[in-house]
Amino acid sequence: MTAPLRVLIVDDDDLMRAGLRAVLSSDETIQVVDEAADGAQAVTRVREARPDVVLMDVRMPRLDGIAATREITATASQARILILTTFEDEDYIFGALHAGASGFLLKRTRPEQLIAAIHAVAEGDSLLSPSVTRTVIERMARSPQPDPAGGRRLRSLTPREREVLELVARGLANAEIAATLVVEESTVKTHLKRIMAKLELRDRVQAVILAYETGLVRPGEAPVRGVPRP
Amino acid sequence: MTAPLRVLIVDDDDLMRAGLRAVLSSDETIQVVDEAADGAQAVTRVREARPDVVLMDVRMPRLDGIAATREITATASQARILILTTFEDEDYIFGALHAGASGFLLKRTRPEQLIAAIHAVAEGDSLLSPSVTRTVIERMARSPQPDPAGGRRLRSLTPREREVLELVARGLANAEIAATLVVEESTVKTHLKRIMAKLELRDRVQAVILAYETGLVRPGEAPVRGVPRP
DNA sequence: CCGGGCGTACCCCCGGAGGGGTAGCCGGAC
DNA sequence: GTCCGGCTACCCCTCCGGGGGTACGCCCGG
Secondary structure, three states, rough: OOOOEEEEEEOHHHHHHHHHHHHOOOOOOOEEEEOOHHHHHHHHHHHHOOOEEEEEOOOOOOOOOOHHHHHHHHHOOOOEEEEEEOOEEEEEEEEHHHHOEEEEEEEOOOOHHHHHHHHOOOOOOOEOOOOHHHHHHHHHHOOOOOHHHHHHHOOOOOOOHHHHHHHHHHOOOOHHHHHOOOHHHHHHHHHHHHHHHHHHHOOOOHHHHHHHHHHOOOOOOOOOOOOOOO | OOEEEEEEEEEOOOOHHHHHHHHHHHHEEEEEEEEOOOOHHHHHHHHOOOOOOOEEEOOOOOOOHHHHHHHHHHOOOEEEEEEOOOOOHHHHHHHHHOOOEEEEEOOOOHHHHHHHHHHHHHHHOOOOOOOHHHHHHHHHHHOOOOOOHHHHHHHOOOOOHHHHHHHHHOOOOOOOOHHHHHHHHHHHHHHHHHHHHHOOOOOOHHHHHHHHHHHOOOOOOOOOOOOOOO
16 A cells, blocks of 8 residues: 555635544545645645645635635646535636646535545546536537638648748738748738638638637637737 | 436447447336437437437447537437547547537446436436546646636727727728728727727737637637628 | 716828739649 | 649739827716
8 A cells, every 4th residue: 555645625614624634534545734724825835745635625715726726736736636615606617627626526525425536636537526517518518619610621721821821810910920931021922812812811810710710729829929019 | 216218329339239238228217219320320310219318429430429419419309418439539529528418438437337327417417437527627727718817908998999809800891890880980990099009919910819819709709701802 | 167088080191911913943743 | 744733932003901190079087
């Protein structure tokens, strides 16, 4: 048997922390190494106690569980974070998952399942409460993106043309694209003319839109070029 | 006790269908009402047999399970669809979820869990195999979207300016925006000037990018205006 | 009552974008 | 060998987009 899993409990409610500690101490494969009463404490305690798994509440003073999760996963910490909350709020769920949480459980989860979940996330697995799973799936179903039909349109472009289109969608002017690809601006213009003709676009703006709609570029991939220089 | 759950088995492999039928028939709360050997059959059988739950394979001739799922959920069918496949392919997973599947299980799932899963999806819950959950969560963590920081930038715009920005991001030319808002084009230009000054953007292309990056508009929301008219 | 934000509207000016057409060069297909 | 697709590169010309500045009515808040 390996060493017990090191767990950090984060919750602003004293009773809840005590309860969790009691539940977890019944399992000899788990060792509660420390507690924190808010997100800010959690961040420092993680650094000090180096837990394997963090049980994280969401609603807390000072720094909420989502922000704390973001902090912790942003640092090189190996700690896996398991959100444990009463509220099945959509913003919480997606906020936590984007922040890098490995799981999202509701506090109504039964003790045995909580223990199983801690082991699961420690192993690298992820898990969600069933109703949370449902919410996540519904969101995915609602926002279908990488439009396969649009992708088909893009396939009529040559590799070079796709490359130009992508740079257009990054906000570059023709001269900048030319510099990037090390060709003349006139060449870029020629490519662009063909692109717009093939895709039946009116101007580069519609080209940018198509690039986003087809998933050629995606939100979050490209920092908006801050070039206020005219 | 209510009537047994009506289940349709869809798999191109005869043995697999037989096996599933055997497993499910051991449970008296489940009634296998029909089978289909490919996606096209599945679509028609769903119409005829009106199952509560469809166990759907992915890799099949004629019409694959993803496409069949899309067909079925697109119609008014109440059938809930549970994907059951050997392959943990990312495209399969996200394709299926976008197509409206209620769950995604691997064929290595144990019989009891499969039966439990069928009941769960029939109840309206959703569920994923643990490793699939992991994949889904990782994808969410990788693509954080409705950028809250970007949203903050947008808040410096007046309502009217946001409205103009959105139309710009839909690919409209200034004159078209003017017509849409029933104002003069010169007014649109004035708004646009202020927008670009406030957000430190160089041209409307960067405005479109910012609109997508901040979630003011999202892929899939706006059909690309097909206006090849010059 | 008066300042200021907002929405509206114009002016002049010019540079980049986009339409149309032409052309050389290269590599692979036939 | 020949032909075609892809990449490169120009020319000319038009016009929309964007910079800078001004202005006026409206409504809200101090």
